Each structure stands twice: as structure tokens, then as C-alpha cells.
Amino acid sequence: xxxVTQLDSQVPVFEEAPVELRCNYSSSVSVYLxxxxxxxxxxxxxxxxxxxxxxxxxxxxxxxAEFNKSQTSFHxxxxxxxxxxxxxxxxxxxQGGYQxxxxxxxxxxxxxx
Amino acid sequence: xGGITQSPKYLFRKEGQNVTLSCEQNLNHDAMYWYRQDPxxxxxxxxxxxxxxxxxxxxxxxxxxxxxxxxxxxxLTVTSAQKNPTAFYLCASRDxxxxxxxxxxxxxxLTVV
Numbered sequence: 077x078x079x080v081t082q083l084d085s086q087v088p089v090f091e092e093a094p095v096e097l098r099c100n101y102s103s104s105v106s107v108y109l110x111x112x113x114x115x116x117x118x119x120x121x122x123x124x125x126x127x128x129x130x131x132x133x134x135x136x137x138x139x140x141a142e143f144n145k146s147q148t149s150f151h152x153x154x155x156x157x158x159x160x161x162x163x164x165x166x167x168x169x170x171q172g173g174y175q176x177x178x179x180x181x182x183x184x185x186x187x188x189x
Numbered sequence: 190x191g192g193i194t195q196s197p198k199y200l201f202r203k204e205g206q207n208v209t210l211s212c213e214q215n216l217n218h219d220a221m222y223w224y225r226q227d228p229x230x231x232x233x234x235x236x237x238x239x240x241x242x243x244x245x246x247x248x249x250x251x252x253x254x255x256x257x258x259x260x261x262x263x264x265l266t267v268t269s270a271q272k273n274p275t276a277f278y279l280c281a282s283r284d285x286x287x288x289x290x291x292x293x294x295x296x297x298x299l300t301v302v
Contacts, residue, residue, distance in 0.1 A: 085229070110290050119193075119279055119293030120232075166231065176247070177291065179224075181231035 078103040080169050082180035089157055090188050097152040097183045099167030109150040110168040110177070111141055120166060126150060137161065162187045191216045195280050195294035202274075202301050210265045210297045212280035219284060221263040222291065225249060226277040235278075238263055267299065274301045 083098045101107065108127050112120040124135025131143040141152045150167060167180040193214045202208045214221065220239045224232040234247030238257040252271025257263055267274045277298050281291040 112290070112293075117277075117296070117298070119195075119295045120281075120291070121293070122290040125290050176234055176237065179232040181229060 078107065078169050078171060078178050080167050080178055080180040082167055082183050084183050085181070086184045086186065088186045088188055091159055092156050094155050095153065095157050095161075095185065097165050097167075097185065099150045099152065099180060101148050101150065101167070101169045103148075103169060103171060105171055108170045109141075109143060110170070111135065111139070111150075111152050112166045112168060112179075113137075114164045114166065114182075116163075123152070123165070157185070157187050159187050159189060161185060193280055193282055193292055193294035195278075195297050197297060198295065200297055200299045202299070204301055205269045207269060208267050208274075208299065210267070210278055210280075210299070212263045212265065212294060213261055214263075214280075214282045214292070214294075215261060216282055216284065216292060217260070218282035218292070219260070220282060221257070222281045222283070223247075223253075223255065223263070223265045224279045224281065226279055226296075232279065235265065274299060 079102045081100045089095045110125045111123040113123050114120045123139050124133045126133045126143045134140045139154050164182045164184045166182045168177050170177040196211045222237040223235040226232050233249050235253050236255040238244035244255050244257050254266045279296045280294040283291050
């Protein structure tokens with residue numbers, strides 16, 4: 077079985093400040109890891125993914141995430157946030173093949189002007 | 190451009206009525222998924238299909254039904270047996286095995302009155 081824990085349900089941050097959204101996962105086998113972003117009343121959009129190789133993954137909109145196998149974490153970071161980054165962010169894990177993807181409960185990022 | 194189309198965007202139904210949500214994709218993806226999203230609960234898998242004329246129950250299939258007669262289409266019926274149908278419903282598709290993230294539709298918000 078696999079699971080995803082997003083430790084913060086809401087994260088307020090001032091514009092142009094850095095942000096980190098935390099994600100921890102559990103799985104008995106190797107996994108693929110994903111971050112998605114959801115704007116209000118819209119579907120989810122893939123931000124970035126970790127499949128293998130370099131543990132630092134860069135995505136769209138200036139976001140990046142680091143895979144840490146020993147800590148089973150995949151935290152999302154951005155050095156300077158913009159108002160347009162206000163959205164909900166979901167971490168997800170899959171064991172590959174056509175195994176289902178398990179999502180965290182989401183973290184709402186609120187960027188304060 | 191390829192993508193997933195969900196319709197309608199908003200849907201209102203009276204309690205006790207069945208309702209069908211449409212999901213169409215032109216990405217030539219093999220696998221399609223239906224998720225339900227409720228505030229604070231993340232995304233929960235209702236049904237998924239990896240191939241035409243075959244589908245499997247997800248974690249919360251009770252009160253829902255699906256069909257997959259064409260590769261492009263995966264409609265979801267919310268039946269009167271679903272005790273709490275008001276939610277945001279997301280359709281997604283995926284190609285390849287595990288290393289690819291989902292492509293999501295823009296969602297259908299169902300309100301039962």
C-alpha cells in the first residue's frame with residue numbers, strides 16, 4: 077500500500093518570499109512522485125515529476141522539488157512566489173505500471189501582496 | 190490541441206435522479222479515470238479503465254457506474270444510490286506506464302438539491 081501526507085493544509089506567504097510545501101510518502105517499493113497545481117474550479121495541472129535519476133527536479137512556473145529517499149520526502153519549493161501562484165497544490169505517488177495514483181489532501185498556498 | 194473535455198461545467202439535479210457526466214479525450218490515451226474531490230479530502234478514485242470495454246472499481250465506487258465503449262469516451266453515471274453526490278468530479282487520462290502524469294479535464298461541479 078502507498079500513502080501521501082501533506083503536512084500543511086494552508087500556507088500563507090508574502091509575495092516575492094520563498095516557499096516550501098511539504099510532502100512525505102510511504103511505499104514498500106520504488107515510486108514515481110508528482111506535484112500538481114489546481115486553480116479554483118479547474119482541473120489539476122502537472123507541475124513536475126520524479127521518475128529516476130537526479131533528485132532535484134525542475135518544473136513549470138519556476139517550481140522545483142527534491143526527492144529524498146532516506147526521508148521519504150518530495151518537498152516543493154519556489155525561491156520567490158507571485159500572486160498568480162495562489163492555488164492548491166497536490167502531491168501524488170504511483171508505483172508504476174498502471175497502478176493507481178494516490179493523492180495527498182492538498183496544500184492551499186495563499187500569496188499575500 | 191489535444192486534451193480532455195468534461196461537460197457540463199456545472200450540473201444541478203434533484204435528489205433521487207440519475208445523472209451522467211461526460212468525459213471525452215483526443216489524446217489517444219489508453220487509461221481513463223474518474224476522481225471525486227471534496228474539500229479537505231483530496232482526490233478519491235471512483236472508477237478507472239485501462240482498455241476499451243473493461244473497467245475496475247476504485248476506492249469509492251458505490252453509487253456510481255461507468256462504461257468504456259470507445260477509447261475516447263468514459264462517461265460516469267451518478268445514481269440515486271449515491272448517498273452524498275454533491276462534489277467536484279474530475280476525469281483524467283494517462284498514456285504509457287507509470288512514468289507519465291495524468292492529464293485532467295476541467296471538472297464538473299455537481300450539486301444535488
